[in-house]
Amino acid sequence: MTALRVDILSLFPDAFRGPLDVSILKRAREAGLLSVQLHDIRDHATDRHRTVDDYPFGGGQGMVLRVDVLDRALQHVQAQAEPPGYVIYLTPQGEVLNDSIVRELAGHQRLVLVAGRYEGVDERFVEHCVDREISIGDYVLTGGELPAMVLVDAVARHIPGALGDEASPHDESFADGLLEHPQYTRPAEYRGWEVPEVLLGGHHADIERWRREQRVARTGARRPDRLPALETTPSAPEKVGIPGIRVRDVAYPEDVPAVLNVLREAYPEGSVPSGASEAARLLEHSPGLLLVATAGGEVVGVIVAGFDGASAHLLSLAVVKEHRRRGIARALVRVLQGRLRERDCEQITAFAAPEDYVAESFLTSQGWQRASGSAWTQRL
Ligand SMILES: C[S@@+](CC[C@H](N)C(=O)[O-])C[C@H]1O[C@@H](n2cnc3c(N)ncnc32)[C@H](O)[C@@H]1O
Numbered sequence: 483m484t485a486l487r488v489d490i491l492s493l494f495p496d497a498f499r500g501p502l503d504v505s506i507l508k509r510a511r512e513a514g515l516l517s518v519q520l521h522d523i524r525d526h527a528t529d530r531h532r533t534v535d536d537y538p539f540g541g542g543q544g545m546v547l548r549v550d551v552l553d554r555a556l557q558h559v560q561a562q563a564e565p566p567g568y569v570i571y572l573t574p575q576g577e578v579l580n581d582s583i584v585r586e587l588a589g590h591q592r593l594v595l596v597a598g599r600y601e602g603v604d605e606r607f608v609e610h611c612v613d614r615e616i617s618i619g620d621y622v623l624t625g626g627e628l629p630a631m632v633l634v635d636a637v638a639r640h641i642p643g644a645l646g647d648e649a650s651p652h653d654e655s656f657a658d659g660l661l662e663h664p665q666y667t668r669p670a671e672y673r674g675w676e677v678p679e680v681l682l683g684g685h686h687a688d689i690e691r692w693r694r695e696q697r698v699a700r701t702g703a704r705r706p707d708r709l710p711a712l713e714t715t716p717s718a719p720e721k722v723g724i725p726g727i728r729v730r731d732v733a734y735p736e737d738v739p740a741v742l743n744v745l746r747e748a749y750p751e752g753s754v755p756s757g758a759s760e761a762a763r764l765l766e767h768s769p770g771l772l773l774v775a776t777a778g779g780e781v782v783g784v785i786v787a788g789f790d791g792a793s794a795h796l797l798s799l800a801v802v803k804e805h806r807r808r809g810i811a812r813a814l815v816r817v818l819q820g821r822l823r824e825r826d827c828e829q830i831t832a833f834a835a836p837e838d839y840v841a842e843s844f845l846t847s848q849g850w851q852r853a854s855g856s857a858w859t860q861r862l
Pocket of ligand 1: 571572573574575596597598599600601602603616617618619620621622623624625626627629
């Protein structure tokens with residue numbers, strides 16, 4: 483038995499043939515997992531000109547697909563198989579398609595997709611015959627054929643067995659709310675462009691951790707609108723032995739302006755992100771490794787590190803002027819070191835500009851070793 487039957491009503495059924503005849507959709511159809519039946523709406527016109535549309539009542543531009551023709555076409559299609567299909571009209575006015583709608587639709591045995599044209603369809607058809615209106619995005623296309631293909635493609639990937647690898651749709655972007663981690667393949671080095679070392683090491687746990695971090699980071703940087711779905715709950719503020727000072731994870735996006743202010747005060751102009759979207763990139767380097775020190779709830783210190791699964795880099799460390807010389811930077815480094823040890827990180831590297839004597843004296847006093855001109859390391 484076919485896992486999913488899709489009937490498509492369109493004025494241009496031939497438009498579907500190419501996309502349905504290649505790759506995964508073709509294989510799914512050949513394997514009997516997906517059946518797509520194309521129907522020409524025009525076959526249900528009754529006059530000799532095979533008219534399917536007419537002028538809009540009340541005047542205005544363009545033509546509208548007639549309710550009687552569409553209804554006849556739909557009834558004809560529904561009568562061809564059991565159970566009756568769940569009827570979807572593709573329209574820019576519908577719910578915007580997303581991963582959870584796709585998954586829900588993949589649970590149906592039968593879908594009937596109606597592709598509009600011209601100014602759209604008579605509203606009575608939508609009211610009386612359509613179960614759901616779906617859009618593929620906030621823009622207007624000339625017809626519903628491409629949206630119907632998008633929907634079939636997205637849904638077909640969720641038919642068990644269609645991808646040949648049951649796990650695949652669950653690993654991809656949006657499956658758990660996050661975007662997917664970056665992917666690399668051979669060659670490992672090309673024109674000096676390298677693959678992250680952690681992926682070449684064959685250490686499964688490190689690779690998994692790196693991927694998870696990348697997924698969180700990418701989502702934060704590219705789709706912060708999806709962040710509420712992430713585990714962004716900051717850890718409880720930690721006491722660090724300095725009266726009134728607590729250290730905790732950055733809260734995104736609430737802390738972003740304060741974090742930027744602290745960094746701007748400490749770093750030269752141009753080296754600090756200038757806005758919230760750029761600030762999200764801080765997270766890209768640092769899910770779990772961007773910490774703030776607070777005094778009375780105000781952010782007074784920031785530490786940012788990056789970890790590639792093998793080694794860590796201290797990217798920024800700053801404390802506002804009024805709170806310097808209280809041991810806050812030291813406390814931030816200590817908490818960060820704890821986080822890195824939890825990730826089995828063995829060493830951290832920091833960079834201090836050649837004549838940054840403040841940074842040098844801080845690093846030396848904390849037991850860091852100079853590794854080269856500007857690089858300093860510390861074993862964890
Ligand atoms: C030119 S559009 C009609 C747009 C309509 N007059 C409006 O302003 O909402 C013609 C047909 O293309 C399809 N279509 C266009 N954009 C779409 C989108 N973003 N998502 C789904 N279907 C779309 C619909 O089937 C629609 O009936």
